[in-house]
Amino acid sequence: MSITSYYFLLFAGALLILYYLTPKKAQWILLLAASYAFYAFSGIRYLGYILATTLCTYVASRKMGGLKDYQEAFFRENKDILDREDKKLYKASVKKRQRAWLILALVFNFGILAVIKYGNFVVSNISALFGAPNDAFFRLALPLGISFYTFQTTGYLIDLYRGEYREEKNFFRLSLFVSFFPQLIQGPISRFGALSKELYAGHDFDGRQVAFGLQRMLYGFFKKLVIADRIMAGLATISGDPATYTGTYAFVGMIFYAIDLYMDFSGGIDIVIGFSQALGITLPENFKRPYFAVSLKDYWHRWHITLCNWFKDYVFYPISTSPKLLARAKKLKTAGHAGLARRITVYIGNLAVWLFTGIWHGAAWNFIIWGLLNGGFLLLSQEMEPLYRKLYARFPKLPESRVFHIVRVVRTFLFVSLLCMFDYYANASVTLHAMAGMVTEFDLAVFFNGSLLSLGLSAVDYGILLLSLCLVFFISLQQERGISVREKIAAQAGPVRVLVWYGLFLCVLLFGAYGIGYDASQFIYNQF
């Protein structure tokens, strides 16, 4: 069930009413039932996967929690005879056993993900290496949101192991955390500590929260249906025939894809966060106007924030602070390579993060290249920091210059869009060819001679896209200045409020690319 389908709207509407009619204590049970019903809609056979992950996570977390309980009881009973050293030794032995459970659960959970999502990629590459036939080895369809719930359970288990909170003892409550359906589709990736409080607490009906939630959903539908799904026709034309659509067309495709990716993903997130807000549940933000970023580093602080934080907490820090790597850095420092020693922990951690980010986005080499390029350029820009500092010292007014700021924003947008071409085209060689064509075959006339109308988008489509993008740009600009547009509208007189939101509703209703005749495109991030 796509979250832009009529069925979802009916499902969500019915759930919202039922939710506030249900006693607060039982609201989470209703959410669990709804989440499993939603999941079953996507394919009843997939229920097994999410259940297996939940069960494995539950058993491992209970075992880890049990060990902790046992340790506490042991210390309590033997507090008079245990000295500090004994306690330390005992703690280490408990931690070791907890780690064993953690590793077991992670291997199991990631094992499912690896086989389903990456099995064929690995087998086909090995086959290619030995010249064997390249047939799909695993004929398994990707269960809805498998990457998202696997990452979420991983975070839960690691935090538990780190002792950040106690395990959830109720299997069904844990099941809700794993399967909460709005975020199951494409995130955001939540942490147990924050989300569990929201999920399990009952919520009274709050008209303002519900209205704000529904308004955000509407804005999400606008981004997804009016912009992302409309631009899709042009994108499909260019990527479907990269040999014909080279040069300027590749450039147009690059810009279209950047727009599509953001509108599709952030639109979906708006729907998810908005619906959760209507239920009284606050989910973490996933975007902070990424195309206003002034650098690649800034961009990755604004784009898919929950995934980036996840990688930072569960990949970067464990690697860069691993005892072995720290020991190696110390050795280098002693040998007089202070700079290298300082860098090695960060560099290895960073490259690992970007390698995994690339792999997470898809089982294909172009995603891996995309990830490593991001990581590589981030490190490069870090290396160039002294140069920037010199430049700013030479021209002290430059950082405050509006023009310079705009140049940096445009530069970052174009650079990010360029990297995203690895995601847009079918494979890396086609992407490189398209990139080269953008330089060698660029023809400005394409923008003025009507050629763009051959991409499957009419003049009216371009007009709708332009106006819609202007609206999103204006709203984003307000948000960037710290102004809440919804709050501002809410402060207006009743008729103005009605006109604004009804106007947006009509835009979605009339200009949305949905229904028969349009390819009911799934969210791009569903596949992850």
Add this chain to the structure above:
Amino acid sequence: MRAKKWLAVGVAALFILATLWLLQRLVMPKYMGDVVEGNFMAEYYDTEKDHDVIFIGDCEVYENFSPQVLWDEYGINSYIRGSAQQLASQSYYVLEDTLRYEKPDVVVFSVLAVPYNEPAKESYNRMTLDGMRWSKTKWDAIQTSMTEEEQLLEYIFPLLRYHSRITELTKDDFTYLFGRDLVSHNGYYMRVDARPAENVPDGRPLADYTIDAGQMEWLEKIRLLCEENGIKLVLVKAPSLYPYWYDEWEEQIAAYAESHGLPYINLLALKDAAGLDYRTDTYDGGLHLNLAGAEKLSRYFGAYLRETCGLADRRAESALAARWEENARWYDEDRIRQEYEIAAGE
């Protein structure tokens, strides 16, 4: 204060509903240009419903029989409830819908759709179903007809289906926003132009000539519905040269009719007796008859109806006669307009 608030909510709700209704009317296809068939189904509801004969089927009925001739020559008050590529299942529901309003003496059902069993197409579904008034029958007809990509909700709220037309609106969409011109003559689609039938291809051999049991089931349902309502059912095959009508199909339909004591007339086999000349009486090379052909066929078939179905001549009923006189004026106007357009080369 509270009353004022509720009043404001009421006004806002009214405003929203009114604009949605207006927009829905605006974007729905008007079928007033080259394709007018989408209007046939709805036009029925605006007529007086005391018909002697109702024709049910696809283009084989609405392009080949002229109710005006049946009235003028035999005093038979008839109406054609047909639409483009109307499936056998849809014909059943159209008949059921008709019976909500009247019980004719005779139902003439065109059998072409029974063996053809063409897959439903969204555009044709829409032309048949959008014009039907809401009832359980329409609901069932939609459920039975929908293609995989269609959604029931889009039939309930056609704005959801036609919203994309907002960028393709024409003058017609505004002209016919609140009402459309009559396009049929008691369901008959008049065409006066002529294109002779030449080199009509033979039917290509089929792997299996057996008519699908599911399709025969719809024919059986139509028969039972007529039987329950005391209506005489007449099966016809119109004299279209194409789509090809196979002998094997003819045998199966004839056998079915015989086994249930139903009259079945293959007008294709009787085309000479009806006086049809495919050099002058068809407007599209033998697929459908033009006005000249339809009038010839109606004269021939009207005689059959009067003789075998015992239909009374109602021309003496003054109110009815007055209605038909009005119909005749529009019939002549349409004919003259088309003849003028052909002469003017438009």
